[in-house]
Amino acid sequence: MSPDESEITLQRKAKGKRPYYFANPDVDRLLSMVMALTGELSVTRDRLDTLERVAAEKGLFSSEDIEQYALTDADMEARAARHQTIFKEVTRIIVGELEDLEATEDRDYSAVVSQVENDG
Amino acid sequence: MPNAYKEQQLHDALPTTSHDELARQHFVRSFKEHLVTDLHPGLKTVYEKRAKGKFIAEHQREPETIQEVGQVMKQDSHYQAWSSLLRTSQEMMWSSAQIPVQRAIHELATQASETPAAGSLRLNPDLKIPAYHTAVDIHCQPGGYHTEYINNDVAQGAIYDRAVYIYAMGQMGVNNADMGDSTVAWLKREHPELKPTRILDMGCAVGHSTLPYVSGFEGAEVHAIDVAAPMLRYAHARASSMGLPVHFSQQNAETIDFEDNSFDLVVSHILLHETSSAAIKNIIRECHRVLKPGGMMLHVETPPYEGMEPFDTFLFDWDSENNNEPFWRKSHLLDLEALARDSGFQSHKPIQIMVPSAFQETQRSNTFQGGDFGGGGVWFVYGCQK
Numbered sequence: 405m406s407p408d409e410s411e412i413t414l415q416r417k418a419k420g421k422r423p424y425y426f427a428n429p430d431v432d433r434l435l436s437m438v439m440a441l442t443g444e445l446s447v448t449r450d451r452l453d454t455l456e457r458v459a460a461e462k463g464l465f466s467s468e469d470i471e472q473y474a475l476t477d478a479d480m481e482a483r484a485a486r487h488q489t490i491f492k493e494v495t496r497i498i499v500g501e502l503e504d505l506e507a508t509e510d511r512d513y514s515a516v517v518s519q520v521e522n523d524g
Numbered sequence: 525m526p527n528a529y530k531e532q533q534l535h536d537a538l539p540t541t542s543h544d545e546l547a548r549q550h551f552v553r554s555f556k557e558h559l560v561t562d563l564h565p566g567l568k569t570v571y572e573k574r575a576k577g578k579f580i581a582e583h584q585r586e587p588e589t590i591q592e593v594g595q596v597m598k599q600d601s602h603y604q605a606w607s608s609l610l611r612t613s614q615e616m617m618w619s620s621a622q623i624p625v626q627r628a629i630h631e632l633a634t635q636a637s638e639t640p641a642a643g644s645l646r647l648n649p650d651l652k653i654p655a656y657h658t659a660v661d662i663h664c665q666p667g668g669y670h671t672e673y674i675n676n677d678v679a680q681g682a683i684y685d686r687a688v689y690i691y692a693m694g695q696m697g698v699n700n701a702d703m704g705d706s707t708v709a710w711l712k713r714e715h716p717e718l719k720p721t722r723i724l725d726m727g728c729a730v731g732h733s734t735l736p737y738v739s740g741f742e743g744a745e746v747h748a749i750d751v752a753a754p755m756l757r758y759a760h761a762r763a764s765s766m767g768l769p770v771h772f773s774q775q776n777a778e779t780i781d782f783e784d785n786s787f788d789l790v791v792s793h794i795l796l797h798e799t800s801s802a803a804i805k806n807i808i809r810e811c812h813r814v815l816k817p818g819g820m821m822l823h824v825e826t827p828p829y830e831g832m833e834p835f836d837t838f839l840f841d842w843d844s845e846n847n848n849e850p851f852w853r854k855s856h857l858l859d860l861e862a863l864a865r866d867s868g869f870q871s872h873k874p875i876q877i878m879v880p881s882a883f884q885e886t887q888r889s890n891t892f893q894g895g896d897f898g899g900g901g902v903w904f905v906y907g908c909q910k
Contacts, residue, residue, distance in 0.1 A: 420660030
C-alpha cells in the first residue's frame, strides 16, 4: 500500500457542542444507542429479505417454505434454550445486583480495598 | 407512500454501497419518515394540551415568542424525545453516508479526477474558509464542507450528495434538484422576457440546484462557486458525468472575481442562512455588482418568521440551536427589503414570494421536520431585479 493509499479515518463527530434534551443526558445517550441497534436490526432484516428473494429466484426455497416449515418439539426446545441464553446476557446487570443482595456476605467494596491494602 | 418510493438517480461520481451499507441508509430515511409522520404531529398536541397551559397559568397570557414557547416545550417529555431522536437521525444520516465513502475514498478521488470534463474547475488553495464555515460543522456534517483528507479529495461532496437525498426523503427529486427546478419553472412562467445567457450560482455545494439552469436555459454559460474544494471537485465530476457543462470555481460569494455587469441571472439555494450578518450584506452587494442592468438576483430559502404563529416559529427554528445552524434564526428575521435597497437594488421592488415546488411525483408530507427542506411543497424566493 503506497503512502497516498493509506487507510483514512473520517472525522465522525460534527464540530459543535452536542445538545442533550432529557433532564438526565444518559437518557439521550441510551436513546441514541437504541436507535443504532434498531438500525442494525433493520439492516439484518433487510439482508434476510434479500436472502429469501435470491433463494426464491434461484429456485432454492421461497418465503412460503419458511412460513410452512414445521419445527419439531426438540427444535423448539433448543431454540427456547438459546432464548434463555440471550436473556441471561441482556439482563446480566440486573440479575447480578440481585445476586449480590442475596449473598450471605455482602461487603462494601471499599472495605475490601482497605482489607487487601492493609493486611500486611 | 409505497408506490411513490424512488431511489436516487445513479451517476458515475456517486459512491457505490454494499448491501448492508445501503440498508443502513434506507433505515435512516425510514427513521426520518417515522419522525415526520408519527412523532411530529404530537408536538402540537402536547403544546395545546399540557405545555401552553403551564405558561398561561404563570403569565396569564399565551406564549408570544420562540423563547416563551421554548420555556414550556423544552420541559415536555414528547418534545425531548422528538428532539433527541431527530438529532440522532441526523447523526445516523451522516454516519451512514460516511461509511461507504471512507471505505472507497481513494477510488472516488481517482474516479472524479478521471471523469472527462464538461465545463471546467478552477480551485484556489489560498482561499480563506470563512469563520461561519469553520466555527461549527454546519447541519452537523462531520468535517463540514471544506475538510480534505487526501489529495484531490471528494469525500465531503460524495457524503453530502447521498445525505441530502436521505434528508429530503427523496422529496427533492431523484437528483436533489427541486430548488433549481422550481426556480427555473417560476422564472420561465413569470419572466419569460428574461432569457439569461450567463448565470451564476453561489454556494453551489455539489451542484444539485445548479444543473437545472444548464438544462433549463439552453446555451447559457453557467458558473457556480463555493468555498469548499471537495464539494467543487465532486460537483464538477457529477455534472461532467451527466454531460452538463458548468464552470465551477472556488470563491467566497462575498468577494467574487467576476467582472461588473457580467451576469443576467445570479442565484443561490439555501446559502444565505449559512453565512453571517456581515457576510449576507457583502453577498447581496456582490450580486448587484456582477449583475447586468435588468439582470435578476434570486435566493431560494425557507420562509421568514414574520407572520408565523409562535409555536410554528419555535419548531421551524429547531435547527438554529439543534442542527449547527448558528445564523438560521437571525437570517429568518432580517429586513430583506432594506437589505436589497442598501446593497444597491433601488430601481425595482424586492421579490419575496412563495414558489410552488416543481416536484410533484410523490405525495408530500406537508410538514416540516424542524427546518425540513423537502417537505414543505413550496420554496421562499427572495430577490430583486437590477
